[in-house]
Amino acid sequence: xxxxxxxxxxxxxxxxxxxxxxxxxxxxxxxxxxxxxxxxxxxxxxxxxxxxxxxxxxxxxxxxxxxxxxxxxxxxxxxxxxxxxxxxxxxxxxxxxxxxxxxxxxxxxxxxxxxx
Amino acid sequence: xxxxxxxxxxxxxxxxxxxxxxxxxxxxxxxxxxxxxxxxxxxxxxxxxxxxxxxxxxxxxxxxxxxxxxxxxxxxxxxxxxxxxxxxxxxxxxxxxxxxxxxxxxxxxxxxxxxxxxxxxxxxxxxxxxxxxxxxxxxx
Ligand SMILES: Nc1ncnc2c1ncn2[C@@H]1O[C@H](COP(=O)(O)OP(=O)(O)O)[C@@H](O)[C@H]1O
Ligand SMILES: [Mg+2]
Numbered sequence: 001x002x003x004x005x006x007x008x009x010x011x012x013x014x015x016x017x018x019x020x021x022x023x024x025x026x027x028x029x030x031x032x033x034x035x036x037x038x039x040x041x042x043x044x045x046x047x048x049x050x051x052x053x054x055x056x057x058x059x060x061x062x063x064x065x066x067x068x069x070x071x072x073x074x075x076x077x078x079x080x081x082x083x084x085x086x087x088x089x090x091x092x093x094x095x096x097x098x099x100x101x102x103x104x105x106x107x108x109x110x111x112x113x114x115x116x
Numbered sequence: 117x118x119x120x121x122x123x124x125x126x127x128x129x130x131x132x133x134x135x136x137x138x139x140x141x142x143x144x145x146x147x148x149x150x151x152x153x154x155x156x157x158x159x160x161x162x163x164x165x166x167x168x169x170x171x172x173x174x175x176x177x178x179x180x181x182x183x184x185x186x187x188x189x190x191x192x193x194x195x196x197x198x199x200x201x202x203x204x205x206x207x208x209x210x211x212x213x214x215x216x217x218x219x220x221x222x223x224x225x226x227x228x229x230x231x232x233x234x235x236x237x238x239x240x241x242x243x244x245x246x247x248x249x250x251x252x253x254x255x256x
Contacts, residue, residue: 035226038161039233051221055168058136059221062143062160064153079133 001025001110003067003090009104010094016081017090027113030102034059042113048101050074057083071101121183127167129176138179139164158234159188159254165227166192166250172217190252198244
């Protein structure tokens, strides 16, 4: 699926990075703990999170995640949006909660990568 | 060999927002140098976790990075409280981080284990009340 599909499936809206909408997504992860993301991520391209601070953008930067989905209606600050733009990271906001948002993407064929 | 690149970063603990800037800069430089992406990922995660630790546990510090043709060495030096029991601190899930830090997405006790996992060599020198120096090496 593409970033655009993620947005459609999650009834979300683009905050930035709409120009990357056609980028392919093969795997995703969901967490509010950035250290967990850093510990277990492999080739995930999407991060779903309810944490909303600049370290989310930095974490994505470190592991080449190029699409962040903020769940539960969380809204990134202007500073975070600027950081994401500089790093070519797309941001999508959705009102769905973590469990449902992950389930909706899973239902549509997206997977979370192999367990360790 | 003399063709090594030396970088130095002063890490401030005043602004959590900026934690990770040094790691991001190193990552960008390695990318420009055409280093293998898997190596870049290892360096990025290891250094980022170390940088975060300096900010949340040790009032900041200085990071020296030395890049040669064979490897990259990261030396993270702080004048923080030191680590009482390194073996315990290395255990996954062990953390003394406050609720505040946890709310920021860190403090899961995965930092040091991540640094160990993603570096090829790691050494911790620490003294209570004096500070901590973490040295990590990743091979190219
Ligand atoms: N630079 C440091 N100075 C002092 N204490 C540290 C430092 N780095 C790590 N520690 C201690 O080791 C513990 C474990 O570190 P880590 O695995 O990174 O987990 P976390 O940062 O999530 O607490 C920390 O909670 C802290 O008590
Ligand atoms: Mg840590």
